Amino acid sequence: MADLPSTMTAVVVRGKEDYRLEQVPVPQPGPKEVLVKVLAVGICAGDAKTFDGATRFWGDGKDIPCYVEPPVIPGHEFSGEVVALGEGAAIHHGVEIGDLTVSEQIVPCHDCRYCQRGQYQMCIPHDVYGFHQVTQGAMTQYLLYPAKALVHKVPKTVDPFHACFVEPLACSLHAVELGNIQFNDIVVVSGCGPLGLGMVAGARQKSPKCLIALDMQDWKLEVAKKCGADIVLNPSKVDLQQEIKTLSEGFGCDVYIEATGHPSSVVQGLNCIARMGRFVEFSVFGKEVSADWSIISDTKELTIVGGHLGPNCWPKAIAMIAENTLPMDEIITHRFKMINFLEGIKMVLKGTDSIKIMLIPEN
Missing domain, CATH: 3.40.50.720 (NAD(P)-binding Rossmann-like Domain)
Known part of the structure; x- marks a missing residue:
């Protein structure tokens, strides 16, 4: 951790249409936690609709509860290089320093009724990167995988931007x-x-x-x-x-x-x-x-x-990306620097001029 900065630039959700670039602390990995350097992060339609104030995410004050927990860093489609490991993390997650990785967007509790049935996409705590406090997202420079995260290695021959597409493909x-x-x-x-x-x-x-x-x-x-x-x-x-x-x-x-x-x-x-x-x-x-x-x-x-999320489909998605099954360079139509995140979000909301828009983390 000595070579890592103490702070990093991040997009922070403060409210509907209130997304800001801020300096936040670089997280420190605890037991069984993994710190990755974010290499690419996609803007999901859900991210754009959250920005736009969709009831699904912000609630209606009556029957639909608020799903977002601001302030939170958004971004649940990402790829990252392992740069630090907490105690026991290497064995627990099967990763090493330098590995190219992705992590499933949901970090399940592994204990509730749905997790016990293997239906972890319906986990009751339902902590998802980029929406909840305990699972801060990837629109930043460094990202922490919690101990309960579902982490997958990706062959290093895969373009990190292509690896970022594993999440939507698994869905x-x-x-x-x-x-x-x-x-x-x-x-x-x-x-x-x-x-x-x-x-x-x-x-x-x-x-x-x-x-x-x-x-x-x-x-x-x-x-x-x-x-x-x-x-x-x-x-x-x-x-x-x-x-x-x-x-x-x-x-x-x-x-x-x-x-x-x-x-x-x-x-x-x-x-x-x-x-x-x-x-x-x-x-x-x-x-x-x-x-x-x-x-x-x-x-x-x-x-x-x-259908919700991509349970049990991540290994197949990784294999399809690694085998160049999809025309990834045509699917990824735009790449913006993190500072231009708002332009990317608005382009996703428009929907006619892009397919997958990705952000490049600030150095």
Whole structure:
């Protein structure tokens, strides 16, 4: 620790639309804790919606509690080089000084009902990097992995910026698993942002009969083709329901994975999906979404599955990144210095000119 600075520059969340660059202490690793130098950090749509004041994160003062615990450093998509180890940390986490690592965004308690069942993504304490006091995030220079963190080594041949994409890809793979994709399925992925493109790549590995990607931006659809989509459609330019009926002999798609976070995509999916189809919802919405539940029940008898985080999918995500399965240099469209974090957040909120935006920690 002698060679490390005592303070570091960090983005600090103080409130809605109140994010500041501040000097904060460099954390010191305690027993079984790991200190990493942050090499890259992504801006998630959830980060942008938090900045924008989404009820999901700030609560409504009534039924929805506040999820964010300011002041807190944001950032849960990251890669980091191990620079210091607390007592017992090397054996506990299986890492050494100099290792390239990622850590799952949730630091579970390992003790609650869900953790005991292996469903740690639903852990009751639910401490996530970048949102809670005990799990400060990565929009800074150094990051502490707590003793209970789920840490993974990444081959050093992997670009640290590519390694940063392991987090959203693991989430995408979880959504694909929830869809229970079969060989004869027609699968639709709605949205070709970071999560959607990861879902396309993951669904491709399941070898469905037909894999269709949807997006309102044609240039993103071209990237989806490189991720494995058989067919790409722009809902603003075609009669989507009719197109999918034509491709499915009139039945509709068997699996619809929603990855836009826009209410219209939910309604669209309910209309396009086949009877007894499987609808996977994997988005954070800025507000409540209304839909005709009679379609879910009486009309189509659908299976609706919600997805959260990427439990048990991180090793596969790391392998896919290491094997260059995805066109990472086209998915990572922008890199900003940390001082320009606000420009990056606003670009994520706009959504039309970027896919994955990453920040470069200050030196």
